[in-house]
Amino acid sequence: MIRNVLRTLGGNKKLYCCSVTRGTVTDTTNTEKKPLPPSFYKFNEVKRDKLANFGRYIAQCLPKFVQQVQFAAGDELEILIHPSGVIPVVTFLKGHHSAQFTNLNFITAVDVPTRKNRFEVVYQFISIRFNARIRVRTYTDEISPIESITPVFRGADWYEREVYDMYGVWFNNHPDLRRILTDYGFEGHPFRKDFPLSGYNEVRYDPELKRIVYEPTELAQEFRKFDLDTPWETFPKFKNESIASGYHVIDKEDKKKV
Structure with missing residues (x-):
């Protein structure tokens, strides 16, 4: 309940307004702005080291499937695996006593046509027990x-259907792999x-x-010439400048304890 309260301070009879919210009184005459807490958690070097050690531990336990361990965006642990290791790695992360990643956050994909294996399938898991992802x-x-990881995580059903619908990635042993976002008879994969x-x-x-009909797309427009030049082309050093990677690869051979 919020109410306005008028109070009198000292002998100068100064009036001010304060709001009461669930037992908390806030003086509205104080215009000083208090710093707001950050929206995301702060960078923690100790937590980062623990995640790095855990990544090395996974690589040592599953050397056949884990190809690389790295950090993304500073302190987000990523495991790059061979496609044949999806079920073993996911089962390990869910059932191992030092992992307990029992919550599937999402499944998505990335299309990079220049690669030999153009589709990258991404899984994210959360460990409520250890407050990690x-x-x-x-x-x-x-x-x-x-x-398909539906035998391990039943909730992966719709996520894998979305990836199939948008990208065309096929999941073996899925209980009902069909489109989920596009219309019936849709042609192609939009992403x-x-x-x-x-x-x-x-x-x-x-x-x-008096019904919905499907027709081939017709886009009638005049010939147009597109100018694809960019102002950055005038800087020759910009072309040769290498883009800094946002990933930090973790050495799997480091013999640190978890």
């Missing part, structure tokens, strides 16, 4: 399937880089047939 990344192409912005078919209501 980990990201697992693997790769595939247009025709090679990935094992692929080679998917046209206009799509392949146009959906509209036909007043004569």
Whole structure:
């Protein structure tokens, strides 16, 4: 309950307004701004070292599947694995007593057409017991399937259907792998880089047939010349400048204890 209270201070009879919210009184005459707490947790070097040691521990336990351990965005632990190790690694993360990543946060994918294996499938898990999160990344192409993790995490059902619908990644042993976001009979996968912005078919209501009809997309427009030059091309050093990577690779051979 919020109410305004008028009070009198000392002998000068100064009036001010304060608000009472659940037993907390805030003086509105004080215009000094208090610093707000950060939206994200602060960088913790101790926590980062513990995650690095845990990443090395996973690499030592599963050397057949773990190809690289790294940090993204400073202190976000990532495990890069071979596609054949999806089920063993996920089972390890969920069931091992030192991990207990029992909460599947999301599954998504990234399309990089210039790579031989153009699709990167990303899993993120949360350990409520240890207040930590980990990201697992693997790769595939247009025709090679990935094992579904629904036997380990039942909640992965819809996530994998979304990845299949948007990117066309096939998941083996999925209980019901069909489209979930696009319409029936949709052609193509919208999140692929080679998917046209206009799509392949146009959906509209036909007043004569009194129903929804699908027709090939027709974009009638005049010839246009696009200027693709960029002002950055005038700086020759900008072309040769290497882009700094946001990843820090962890040495898997470090024999630190977890």
